[in-house]
Amino acid sequence: MTKIAEVIAELESIAPPMYQESYDNSGLLVGNKGDEVSGALVSLDVTEAVIEEAEKLNCNLVIAHHPLIFKGLKSITDDHWIGRVVRRAIKSDIAIYAIHTNLDNVLRQGVNGKIAERLGLQNIRVLAPKKGLLAFSMLVPGLLIDNIREGMEEIETIGLRENKIDYRLPFSGSQPEFQVTGEIMPHLRNAVQSLASRHRIPTSFWETQNTHPNWGSGVIGEFEMPKVEDYFLEFVKEKLNTPLIRHTARRDHSVTKVAVCGGAGSFLLGSAIAQGADAYITGDFKYHEFFEADGKILIADTGHYESEQFTIDLLFDTISNKFSTFALHCSKVNTNPVKYF
Numbered sequence: 001m002t003k004i005a006e007v008i009a010e011l012e013s014i015a016p017p018m019y020q021e022s023y024d025n026s027g028l029l030v031g032n033k034g035d036e037v038s039g040a041l042v043s044l045d046v047t048e049a050v051i052e053e054a055e056k057l058n059c060n061l062v063i064a065h066h067p068l069i070f071k072g073l074k075s076i077t078d079d080h081w082i083g084r085v086v087r088r089a090i091k092s093d094i095a096i097y098a099i100h101t102n103l104d105n106v107l108r109q110g111v112n113g114k115i116a117e118r119l120g121l122q123n124i125r126v127l128a129p130k131k132g133l134l135a136f137s138m139l140v141p142g143l144l145i146d147n148i149r150e151g152m153e154e155i156e157t158i159g160l161r162e163n164k165i166d167y168r169l170p171f172s173g174s175q176p177e178f179q180v181t182g183e184i185m186p187h188l189r190n191a192v193q194s195l196a197s198r199h200r201i202p203t204s205f206w207e208t209q210n211t212h213p214n215w216g217s218g219v220i221g222e223f224e225m226p227k228v229e230d231y232f233l234e235f236v237k238e239k240l241n242t243p244l245i246r247h248t249a250r251r252d253h254s255v256t257k258v259a260v261c262g263g264a265g266s267f268l269l270g271s272a273i274a275q276g277a278d279a280y281i282t283g284d285f286k287y288h289e290f291f292e293a294d295g296k297i298l299i300a301d302t303g304h305y306e307s308e309q310f311t312i313d314l315l316f317d318t319i320s321n322k323f324s325t326f327a328l329h330c331s332k333v334n335t336n337p338v339k340y341f
């Protein structure tokens with residue numbers, strides 16, 4: 001049997017919770033992580049209909065992209081839809097887990113990579129990498145260098161280096177020391193620390209302004225062949241299964257390089273323009289924000305739900321690749337609160 005904690009650990013090995021934005025509330029929102037999973041349901045949002053679906057499917061875990069509890073709750077009553085969902089989930093003993101901006105902010109198996117993959121973009125990389133790689137340095141006695149080398153093979157580092165320090169001690173048999181340095185994504189600090197601690201090697205860490213290619217907001221990539229703008233919009237409509245695209249004026253400029261950000265992505269427009277994207281696919285652009293395209297890019301707003309709906313498949317694949325001890329379902333409820341007339 002599998003515990004909820006094990007499913008969470010697997011998801012968070014891909015999208016560590018420390019990579020969520022400061023305003024976010026990803027994590028286990030309702031339930032007990034020590035419970036065994038009877039079945040799990042993946043959805044984009046958690047609504048009463050989703051909880052009802054989980055009840056019918058005998059799932060005691062709902063894994064969603066958007067956190068049901070986001071801004072904090074002062075009461076949990078039937079007067080508000082969130083209160084009703086929380087109460088029903090608790091009564092039915094259904095846990096609710098959200099994996100939100102931490103899943104947006106990783107390239108591998110992340111929200112935006114999935115959209116880019118659906119669009120057939122190539123050479124996909126993070127649009128706005130985050131600063132804050134951790135540098136580390138450890139002084140390793142020569143006798144232990146092989147252990148450290150071996151341990152480091154398991155940890156993804158950037159610029160791993162060894163500097164041999166010969167002290168030229170005045171007796172034979174003295175061992176050289178090695179200064180081992182490198183950089184890691186911040187969630188790997190514990191892995192480096194525990195390797196060093198196992199061998200009693202003091203290690204120092206410090207934050208840098210450097211970025212990691214797999215960590216940050218949005219993605220950018222290229223089509224193999226340029227697309228004329230009308231064809232591009234038609235193509236996006238079909239691939240992202242959206243009934244409508246709100247877009248800025250055509251530029252009479254073919255589209256090859258495309259920036260993508262699932263959900264509300266207007267904050268990345270400047271990065272998309274700076275990187276020379278011909279088009280920017282995202283959701284939730286506001287009227288005044290469209291002006292900022294300023295003839296430099298084609299903004300294509302496909303809708304928030306539409307841009308992120310494939311996150312359900314992404315989470316389903318990630319979990320089903322790892323676990324076979326419980327039934328896993330994709331929600332069939334269309335939770336999009338926006339309808340088109």
Ligand SMILES: [Zn+2]
Nearest residue numbers: 262263264308
């Ligand atoms: Zn979203």
